[in-house]
Amino acid sequence: MLSSSHIPRLAKKLYWVLGGVASVFIFLIWFVPIFVEDQMEVISLHHWLETESQRYANSVESGEEIAYPNPLEFEIYWQNKPKPNWLDAFSSPGFYEMEEFDNDRHFVVAQMPGRDELYYIVFKDEADDYLDEYEDKLQVFITLAVLILLFTVIVLSVYLARYFARPLERMAAKVKYMEPQQPDFQVDTTFYEIASIEKTMLACKQRINNYFEREQDFSRFSSHEIRTPLMVMQGSAQLLEKVPNQSPLQLKAIQRILTACDDVSLLTDTFLLLGKETIEAQFFEDIVLASVLYEQIDVVTRVLQGERPECNIQINSDSVVRAPRSFLVIAFRNIIKNALSYAHSKVQITLDSHRLVVENDFEQSECQKGYGYGLVILERIGAKLEWSLTIEQLPAGYRVSITFPD
Structure with a gap:
């Protein structure tokens, strides 16, 4: 389980999520117009080249005065006449673009009408850069728009993260009022979902209060109402014990x-x-553990009837444990009683420094209910006092050990 210092905060998670989504949209807003503008420029240049090429081809084919491309914008070359060497690499009709130093050269390669010869119409230097000024203005506008949008998104993300996280933080602050001794809290959120959670928390708190009150009442009543008849029974039995001439039964x-x-x-x-x-x-x-151990061995051996297994006791230390006496008595009595009840022939009890070990030669097949060392009571006592309870199945029996804290 993660410690509270390693659990991420919801507000930070919202910051990252909203910031990531906003970054994607900002990138698209910046990239798409530039990409579209670049494609529109290519389409425009191709359309201009195609118009000049078609006009020239039509004039050649008709035999009228040849309409050469605008000499201020274009240069025209033929395949079988002198031309720049870099044009030799283009031998198929089509539109082309080639980077020459820091300048992009756009041109078209076309077939001469009625001849097996190509001609080239090429934009002059920087003649195809007539949109550069517009591109610069567009990029400046997009950059400013993106910066404004980025600032707006950051402010909006912080606002939304705090707006949605604040009710959850208030709900988390109400958890401390879940304890029975705390007063009821008010369901004051404006969100339906969070209000439903808080109403459920409040209902659970009230149920816990009821359970707690019933437990206190039971403890108080049982402490008095159970002890009263016990004292009556015990006093009556003691009086009966003094009656003379009673049979052993x-x-x-x-x-x-x-x-x-x-x-x-x-x-x-x-x-x-x-x-x-x-x-x-x-x-x-x-x-003193040894005194309680001997006392409970004596009590258990007197209660058990019939043939009892051999019980070997080894005390290696006069250990002292600080605990409620009833806990030690119950724990020792349960372990010893069950060990003697289910043993075949022997039980070994060893008390070392802050450790009790009980072993017997029990076989699981002889009792369908299992070994049964009063585990529920022992585990509850061990958890309450931080005792370590260990149960091991040996090749020829069972071993139960209790380790007491120093």
């Missing part, structure tokens, strides 16, 4: 109720903290 049921109350209370605390945008400092404490 009754005592076991009472203990399960107390354990379930503790679990629900722990989960409630964890979910309420996960729902907060930021966790207050009062919920953090310095916790």
Whole structure:
């Protein structure tokens, strides 16, 4: 994703687009008249040469007084008579143009009537440049027109870019009011499309506010309404535990109720903290990882029934992590419980400096639901506290590791 400093601004993009389109049109406005004028000059010269040539050919063919081309404008040469050497290269009838030094020579080559001989009618030096003064004036006029048009286009491009970018900039400034604690903004743009976007943004903001209020209400109500019946259940179970002459089955049921109350209370605390945008400092404490690890291993082994796999524990460091205690308890309990539940014969638990690794010899084929380490809760806790959670499938089992920040 591009950082904000590398994202191009819309106004600059409009400047370039409008400037590029305007440059193309300005080039066409400058080039087309000059090209047309040049072609018109060629057509005019060809027409003049053709008229003089036709007049001369008609006079020769009729046997009347020969009408030579205007000697002030033209020179006439014949193929079998002395002529400039450069004319020898042109042996086919037609109109031609040749550059001689800094001058363009326009001429026509034609067939003598009734003879197998060519004649050449050539403009005298600079006689065919009678339009040069007009061309100079035209180029000056076009240059001035292009400069005026260029200035107008630049001003218009800047105006249009700002005109269209300003409503978008105002809309972008309203994004900061999308947060729930900010007041509603006004839809005040004059453009229908942008107004539609702002109305959608405002509707989404109001929906976010409603979600946020409902989440706050749920957190507040659940914090009170769930804990109240839990305390009643826990107190009642403790009173039942003091009743004399109870059977082992009754005592076991009472203990399960107390354990379930503790679990629900722990989960409630964890979910309420996960729902907060930021966790207050009062919920953090310095916790020795090894003590929590032994505590949860003991809790899980007491809860699991039947034959349990061998559990090897290796503590290499007395690491201390600053975190909410409920997060560590939930994370360790989920990993250990699932590792012991799905292991064939052994579980290896290793605690190094700021890193917990749990391995077992689980086989995927034996459980269609997969390994199941309480991933949703673990991932949420890890994302909240910037813990690194890694799950690896080994040739003969699985490995789950949590790396705690220093």
